Amino acid sequence: MATISTHPPPPPPQTTPPHPHPPTSKSSNIRDKARHQNLTNPPQINNFSAKYVPFGADPDTSTESYSLDEIVYRSQSGGLLDVQHDLSALKAFPGSYWRALFDSRVGKRTWPYGSGVWSKKEWVLPDISSDDIVSAFEGNTNLFWAERFGKQFLGMNDLWVKHCGISHTGSFKDLGMTVLVSQVNRLRKMNKPVVGVGCASTGDTSAALSAYCASAGIPSIVFLPANKISIAQLVQPIANGAFVLSIDTDFDGCMKLIREVTSELPIYLANSLNSLRLEGQKTAAIEILQQFDWEVPEWVIIPGGNLGNVYAFYKGFHMCKELGLVDKIPRLVCAQAANANPLYLYYKSEWDEFKAVKANSTFASAIQIGDPVSIDRAVYALKNSNGIVEEATEEELMDAMAMADSTGMFICPHTGVALTALMKLRKSGVIGSTDRTVVVSTAHGLKFTQSKIDYHSNNIKEMACSYANPPVSVAADFGSVMDVLKKYLSKTPKY
Helix, strand or coil, X not given: CCCCCCCCCCCCCCCCCCCCCCCCCCCCCHXXXXXXXXXXXXXXXXXXXXXXXXXXXXXXXCCCCEECCCCCCECCCCCEEEEEECHHHHCCCCHHHHHHHHXXXXXXXXXXXXXXXXXXXHXXXXXXXXXXXXXXXXXXXXXXXXXXXXHHXXXXXXXXXXXXXXXXXXXXXXHHHHHHHHHHHHHHHCCCCCCEEEEECCCHHHHHHHHHHHHHCCCEEEEEECCCCCHHHHHHXXXXXXXXXXXXXXXXXXXXXXXXXXXHCCEXXXXXXXXXXXXXXXXXXXXXXXXXXXXXXXXXXXXXXXXXXXXXXXXXXXXHHHCCCCCXXXXXXXXXXXXXXXXXXXXXXXXXXXXXXXXXXXXXXXXXXXXXXXXXXXXXXXXXXXXXXXXXXXXXXXXXXXXHHCCCCCECHHHHXXXXXXXXXXXXXXXXXXXXXXXXXXXXXXXXXXXXXXXXXXXXXXXXXCCCCCCCCCCCCHHHHHHHHHHHHHHCCCC
């Protein structure tokens, strides 16, 4: 169990906000106040830095690296890149210091540290000016104690759901997009050749990208697979003014096209192939530790599609261990829909050979991906966290969503996939009844109301909809209403 030092932290490093000063005028805003504070209390000099390096390269032999101000997505060999922080500089401050610093920023409105992402700025983009940051004060999302669901369906008393979908655009993608769009904002001010930002999306990425670009006045371009996302997800980029292309293909086809386009035009690629996104997403892992007062849960279960999030959570937990905030990391579980399960098949083959699959339609539309970009990152994270991969059929994930909703939650189908994985691992005894477990919920349930309506209307072909709760039609007279209510109450458990 981690302990927090009662001694005051050492002098703050650069980018730590000084004590608040009165606003320079009644019209000053929080960004103006941040500028004024930095002018009147110049931050101490430090050497925090980060750079791109080839993912998985041996740090002792590889000399390839790039500034974060370069527009680069792949290494010279064509492999993935990773953002590497100067850990020696960060280690100059003890873990107790970082815990106290991060905790001191929670819930504040000081720019930009009120954000759950930018409250960890030194670990995210240490060099960016606060003036260049584009933030909706994302993060700081609810860690929901799933008391009734855990007890009723799993015999667990320490089950939690990290509601990352309770964010600006209703998705965890906000965490990564604030970082990426902030860096694009910086690049444009440096007169780098960036005319806009583009992404392929199954819904949530486009919502986050379009919102943050709209806030910064940066054009956004979105490639969506036609007729494969919910109306609620489609309307978000349209409402935020994105240039939306509805393309007659699936996500993998959209991804292929956006990569080709961004290699020819000065459009910045916003998909998780771009490792900047993962720097924001990793802060959700740090946030979980904060919310448990720096105690480490045994398990964290994450829905997996393009698989960047699996590595992002691993990276956040690992940085906390490496820098002395905690002394271990959780075991990770990646949960996939059975209709789009290339990682699960790879895992079941004992990592023998990865084969992309043709993703079939799934209610968990955001993870309907057959050729995930971050496969290597996810495998690395799972191997280094003694992780597990599970899958959920369509009926399993929809039942799990309905079961969760019936206990007070209102989750997305992707969270239903993660809960199915939990139920399977609990049934097999892999996860114990007292194991502290966190299920990551990636999007807001309100984006998926049609699938919920179809389920509770028993309107899904070849699905029993075992937990459906349809409305009861009744005549508009007192006797009929009383008859229906008495019948219902006779079946209601007595407490």
